[in-house]
Amino acid sequence: MSSTVEIKTRTIRQIRERKGGEPVVCLTAYNTPMAEILDPIVDLILVGDSMANVVLGHANTLPLTLDDMIVHAKAVSRGVKRACLIFDMPFGSYEESREQALRNSVRVLKETGCVGVKLEGGRYLAETIVYLTERGVPVMGHVGMLPHYVNQRGFAVRGRSNAESDEVLKDAIEIDEAGVFATVLEAVAEPLARNITRSVSNVTIGIGASAACDGQIVVTEDILGLTPKTPSFVRRYAELREVITEAVKHYDADVRARLYPADEHTYPLDGKPKAKS
Numbered sequence: 253m254s255s256t257v258e259i260k261t262r263t264i265r266q267i268r269e270r271k272g273g274e275p276v277v278c279l280t281a282y283n284t285p286m287a288e289i290l291d292p293i294v295d296l297i298l299v300g301d302s303m304a305n306v307v308l309g310h311a312n313t314l315p316l317t318l319d320d321m322i323v324h325a326k327a328v329s330r331g332v333k334r335a336c337l338i339f340d341m342p343f344g345s346y347e348e349s350r351e352q353a354l355r356n357s358v359r360v361l362k363e364t365g366c367v368g369v370k371l372e373g374g375r376y377l378a379e380t381i382v383y384l385t386e387r388g389v390p391v392m393g394h395v396g397m398l399p400h401y402v403n404q405r406g407f408a409v410r411g412r413s414n415a416e417s418d419e420v421l422k423d424a425i426e427i428d429e430a431g432v433f434a435t436v437l438e439a440v441a442e443p444l445a446r447n448i449t450r451s452v453s454n455v456t457i458g459i460g461a462s463a464a465c466d467g468q469i470v471v472t473e474d475i476l477g478l479t480p481k482t483p484s485f486v487r488r489y490a491e492l493r494e495v496i497t498e499a500v501k502h503y504d505a506d507v508r509a510r511l512y513p514a515d516e517h518t519y520p521l522d523g524k525p526k527a528k529s
Contacts, residue, residue: 262295262336264368264390264433270295271455276434276467278457279475282307282324286472287331296336296457298370298469299325301343301399306473313399316342318356322363329365338392339366343400346371350383357389368392370436372400374423381430393432393454395423396461397439409460411444421448428452436469437461439485460485 270276280300281287290297303324304316321342329337339360346353357369368390371377381391396410411417421444424435432454437445439460446464449456458465460483470486473479477491506512 261334264336267296267336267455268433271453271466273466275465276455276457278467278469279472280306280469281328281331281472284327284331287328290472291332291335294335295467296338296469297328297332298338298340299328299364299366300471301340302471304342306471306479312402314343314402318342318345318360322360325360325364325366332365336368337364337366338368338370339364340370341372346380347373350380353380354384354387354389357384361389368433370394372398374420375426378426378430381427381432385431391432392457393424393427393435394438395420395427395435395440395448396437396444399438407439409439409441411441417441417444417447420444421451424448424452424456428454434467437465 267276276296277294278296278298279290279294280302281290281297282299282303287297299321301313301316301321303321304310304313307324308316308320310316318341321339325337325339341353341356341360345356353371360366360369369384370392371381372394374395377393381393384391397407398405399407410420420440424437425448427435428451434455434457435448435452436457436459437448440448442462442464445456445458445461449464449466455467456465457467457469459469471479474482474486475489477488477493478496480493482488503512
């Protein structure tokens with residue numbers, strides 16, 4: 253009999269059940285190697301549209317296309333066996349109509365192996381969320397600071413005035429009632445994050461929204477020190493940019509000095525590398 257233990261995939265239902273309990277741990281991934289590293293550890297992996305900045309070099313998320321996202325989501329899916337895998341719908345792929353949102357969301361679920369989609373926006377999306385969830389598409393919401401609105405609002409923290417807090421709270425409550433299983437709260441003041449978390453039945457996932465949320469998400473490359481600039485709300489747990497730079501410099505020096513490849517990296521006539529002495 254095999255001693256291999258089957259690892260169960262984290263489901264939408266399991267994420268929902270964490271409301272008010274053990275915090276939900278979420279990170280982003282855009283390729284197979286990173287997904288393989290994160291998968292045994294975190295609860296939820298988001299194929300984030302932050303890929304536009306982190307991987308593709310854009311100044312914001314707006315240029316990213318659905319086809320771009322699907323290519324990377326397929327790669328991430330190949331590295332995931334356990335975590336709940338969610339697809340971040342890019343700008344322009346769902347806002348036109350609920351029919352557009354369904355058509356593109358169904359394509360995503362069929363082609364990528366993701367189990368749900370994330371829609372960025374407030375109350376105006378409530379009808380779309382109902383339409384999707386009634387047709388079998390799980391939806392994660394996203395309120396607060398909205399990167400898709402960068403040309404209108406910039407990247408300002410939300411909820412620092414009573415009026416603004418009231419608007420974001422209304423957004424969160426209405427998409428909760430529409431059926432989201434979780435809501436990302438991005439760059440909102442701590443009292444607002446706490447109030448939203450108390451006021452909604454779904455799991456709140458903070459990114460720059462304090463520990464008052466039911467879980468947390470950040471861009472993986474930010475906590476690893478791979479990005480040149482880190483948001484103020486991110487703790488860098490490693491400085492891999494420096495590690496990689498030193499490794500490449502070492503490689504560069506070895507190649508120029510003809511120290512690499514050495515004998516053990518070189519194939520003789522029998523086709524096998526020479527053994528290390």
